[in-house]
Amino acid sequence: MFVIRNRELRNTIRVAVPFVLVPAATFAGAVVFDRKRHIIISLAIAVMALLLFAAGFERKTTGSRRLVIVSVMTALCFAGRFIPFLKPIAALTIITALYLGGEAGFLVGAMTAVLSNFYFGQGPWTAFQMLAWGMTGLVAGIFAEPLKRKKWALLLYGALAGVGYSFIMDIWTVLWYAEGFSFKLYLGALFTAIPYTLSYAASNVLFLHFLAEPFGSKLGRIKTKYGV
Amino acid sequence: MRRFEEFDPVAVTVWFFSVTGVAMFCGHPLLMAISLAGAVLFFVVRNGTKHGRSHLFFVLLFAVLALANPLISHNGATVLFVVNDRPVTLEALLYGVNSAAVIVGVLYWFRSLTQIMTSEKVLCVAGTVSPKLALVMSMALRSVPMFARRAKQVSDSQKAMGLYSEDNIIDDIRGRMRVFSIISTWALENGIVTADSMAARGYGTGRRSQLRRFRFTAADAVLMLVTLALLAVTAAAIAADSLAFTFYPRIDINVNGTLGICGAAAYGVLVLLPIFIETEVSLRWRYLQSKI
Numbered sequence: 001m002f003v004i005r006n007r008e009l010r011n012t013i014r015v016a017v018p019f020v021l022v023p024a025a026t027f028a029g030a031v032v033f034d035r036k037r038h039i040i041i042s043l044a045i046a047v048m049a050l051l052l053f054a055a056g057f058e059r060k061t062t063g064s065r066r067l068v069i070v071s072v073m074t075a076l077c078f079a080g081r082f083i084p085f086l087k088p089i090a091a092l093t094i095i096t097a098l099y100l101g102g103e104a105g106f107l108v109g110a111m112t113a114v115l116s117n118f119y120f121g122q123g124p125w126t127a128f129q130m131l132a133w134g135m136t137g138l139v140a141g142i143f144a145e146p147l148k149r150k151k152w153a154l155l156l157y158g159a160l161a162g163v164g165y166s167f168i169m170d171i172w173t174v175l176w177y178a179e180g181f182s183f184k185l186y187l188g189a190l191f192t193a194i195p196y197t198l199s200y201a202a203s204n205v206l207f208l209h210f211l212a213e214p215f216g217s218k219l220g221r222i223k224t225k226y227g228v
Numbered sequence: 229m230r231r232f233e234e235f236d237p238v239a240v241t242v243w244f245f246s247v248t249g250v251a252m253f254c255g256h257p258l259l260m261a262i263s264l265a266g267a268v269l270f271f272v273v274r275n276g277t278k279h280g281r282s283h284l285f286f287v288l289l290f291a292v293l294a295l296a297n298p299l300i301s302h303n304g305a306t307v308l309f310v311v312n313d314r315p316v317t318l319e320a321l322l323y324g325v326n327s328a329a330v331i332v333g334v335l336y337w338f339r340s341l342t343q344i345m346t347s348e349k350v351l352c353v354a355g356t357v358s359p360k361l362a363l364v365m366s367m368a369l370r371s372v373p374m375f376a377r378r379a380k381q382v383s384d385s386q387k388a389m390g391l392y393s394e395d396n397i398i399d400d401i402r403g404r405m406r407v408f409s410i411i412s413t414w415a416l417e418n419g420i421v422t423a424d425s426m427a428a429r430g431y432g433t434g435r436r437s438q439l440r441r442f443r444f445t446a447a448d449a450v451l452m453l454v455t456l457a458l459l460a461v462t463a464a465a466i467a468a469d470s471l472a473f474t475f476y477p478r479i480d481i482n483v484n485g486t487l488g489i490c491g492a493a494a495y496g497v498l499v500l501l502p503i504f505i506e507t508e509v510s511l512r513w514r515y516l517q518s519k520i
Contacts, residue, residue, distance in 0.1 A: 043252075051357065058358040064426045068419040071364045075371030076412060111365055118347055123338045124252060176252075177293070177327050185300060210405065218413055226420050 019049055019135070042175055046127040050110065050134075057103065065228045069219075070096070070104050070111075077112040081120065085199055089116075090161050091207030092215075093137040098148055099219040100228070102141020109133030125172055132168045136161045148216070151209075158208040162201030166193050231509055232502035236448040237349035238356065243451065244345075246459040247499055248337050251330060256471045257481050259462075259495050260329040266499030267336035273503060274340060286335065290328045297324030303476040323475040352442055367422075375411055382407050382414075451501075458498040465491020 073096045080088035089112055097105025113129040140147060140157065147154045170189040174182060190197075222228060233240070251263040271279075297320050304319030345353075347369055355362035386403065465471050470488035473481045483492060 054358040054361055058360055062360070063423075064431050065420055065423040067360065067364050068367065068423040068426075069416060071367035072371060072412075072415045072419045074364070074368035075375060076415065078368060078372050079375050107361075107364065111361070111368060115347075115365060115368060118342060118350075121338070122342050124248070124334065176331065177296075182300075188300065214409055215412070218409075218416060222416050222420065228420075 019138070042172070043124060043127060046131045050127065050130055053106065053110075053134075057107070063228065065226060066100070066104070069100065069222065069228060070107050073104075073108045074111045074115065077108060078116045081112070081116045086203035086206065087200065088203065088207040088211070089133060090136050090165065090200070090204050091158060091211060093133055094140040094147075094154075094158060094161065094204075094208065095212055095215045095219070097137040097141035098144045098154075098212075099216060099223065101144070102138040105137025105141045106134040107137075109135075109137040124176070125169065128169060128172045132165045136165065151212075154208055154212060155205050158204035159201040162204040163197055165200055166190075166197035169193075230447065230505075232505045233344045235451055236442050236444050237345065237352050238442075238444065239448040239452045239455075240344060240349075241353055243455045243498075243501065244337070244341050246455050248334055250459070250462055250466075250495060250498075251333050251337065254462075254466055254471070255326065255330060256466070256473050257326050257329075258483060258492055259471065260326055260333065262492070262496050262499055264329045264333035264336070266496075267333045267340070270499075270502060271336050271340050273506065274343065282339070286332050289335075290332045293328035293331055294321070294324040297321070297327060305477045319475050319477070319479055322479060326475070349442075371415065375415065378411050378414060379407055382410050451505075455498065455501065458494040458501075461494035462491045462498070465494075 073092060077089045077092045080092060089109070093105050093109040093112070096108045110130040110133060113133050114126055117123075117126050117129070140161075143157070147157055167190065170186060170193055173189050174186045177185065247263070247266075250259060251267075254260075298316045301320045301323070302315050302317065304315075304317030304323075306318040307315040308318055308321070309316055347366075351362045351366050351369075354365060383403070386407065391403065391406070465487050468487055470484040471482070471491055472484065473479075483489060
């Protein structure tokens with residue numbers, strides 16, 4: 001089996017292939033071939049990215065302590081989804097990513113989506129939700145250092161992530177409803193989703209403000225105490 | 229003699245994604261009608277007259293989705309009437325009806341899927357892709373009710389200590405935050421103990437087994453092959469443009485030649501497959517009873 005020795009390079013490839021290369025290639029394909037097939041392509045990208053990420057995670061040796069902590073954070077997110085109006089999922093995903101790395105953040109976001117949808121309703125959107133929440137964590141992991149140092153940057157990132165989540169999910173809504181992408185419909189969808197967008201952004205900011213430090217110290221403590 | 233939901237989860241998943249895949253990506257009005265009718269029939273056969281509220285919700289959703297399109301899109305040759313100098317066309321309305329059939333049909337299918345594919349079966353399917361992720365998911369699932377129990381314990385003891393008052397909103401929120409903080413510390417510490425215990429019992433040294441054993445039998449293989457064969461016929465018909473349609477400027481729905489008819493028929497059989505199985509099972513059951 002072909003193994004890349006350089007660890008940095010290996011990690012970069014592991015993230016770049018599912019989330020940059022595959023979407024870029026499929027997007028190019030969508031533009032070149034057929035405008036009607038956007039939806040099949042977008043769903044295929046989402047599923048492929050998730051499968052590739054899962055495969056990469058499967059091959060890596062991860063300590064059982066890390067696995068258990070990821071599952072605990074996922075369960076906390078799941079439980080948090082029952083809070084009316086305010087959703088702490090993205091905030092907890094971001095916090096996990098800051099202290100345990102982007103991969104853990106991605107897993108927490110993506111798995112919360114798939115598990116909690118057993119309760120809230122599965123659908124083709126599950127793949128997009130997984131990707132959107134997962135990416136929220138992954139990106140937070142990449143910028144972990146500056147986000148940990150500056151509180152305002154963290155809150156800003158939380159707000160942007162909430163808005164971004166809504167934007168991504170609306171792309172999906174439009175693709176599903178109309179053949180091909182209609183900008184007018186997309187604007188309409190964004191407009192009707194304004195209350196949700198605001199609630200996502202507000203709950204991210206609120207939960208990050210209140211939970212980032214206490215959770216950071218809890219996770220940091222576990223890290224130093226047990227060496228996860 | 230097994231009911232549809234007792235088949236191997238992998239076979240059921242393949243059948244399910246074949247049906248919804250065509251429903252989501254094809255868009256041909258005939259196939260969409262088959263999908264919607266089949267989805268509603270399947271749901272009703274499984275649940276009887278229960279879930280009246282979800283039916284009501286779906287009817288309303290269908291109406292909203294169907295009527296939204298003619299208000300946004302003004303393409304089409306047959307003008308029905310004019311609102312605010314904008315034509316409302318028959319084609320746009322029918323296009324909206326078709327889109328609504330796609331979406332409501334898929335939603336019905338996913339309702340049934342959520343009932344059939346319990347989390348245990350999903351973990352079994354996920355385990356074939358990534359056993360490690362399946363483990364993390366099953367641990368998370370088990371933790372949710374455990375957290376609820378612990379939250380009750382913690383808040384009870386806080387109350388006993390006089391730290392928790394419920395008539396003041398700020399105090400209430402502060403109390404809830406405290407409970408949440410305690411639960412998460414507890415969960416993280418406890419998680420480490422679990423992990424150490426797993427390591428001590430040899431986690432990761434061999435193949436893992438599952439609580440319930442799903443055996444992939446000949447019947448499962450037959451179901452899967454039939455599913456894939458029917459899907460192949462439908463996909464061939466779609467790919468060869470035998471099931472072509474356009475809405476704008478004029479509606480033109482084609483079912484071309486033998487391949488088109490075969491494709492539509494194959495999709496119909498695919499959609500009805502679980503109902504055939506259930507009917508066969510109940511008939512055989514009745515026959516056996518009458519013999520006794």
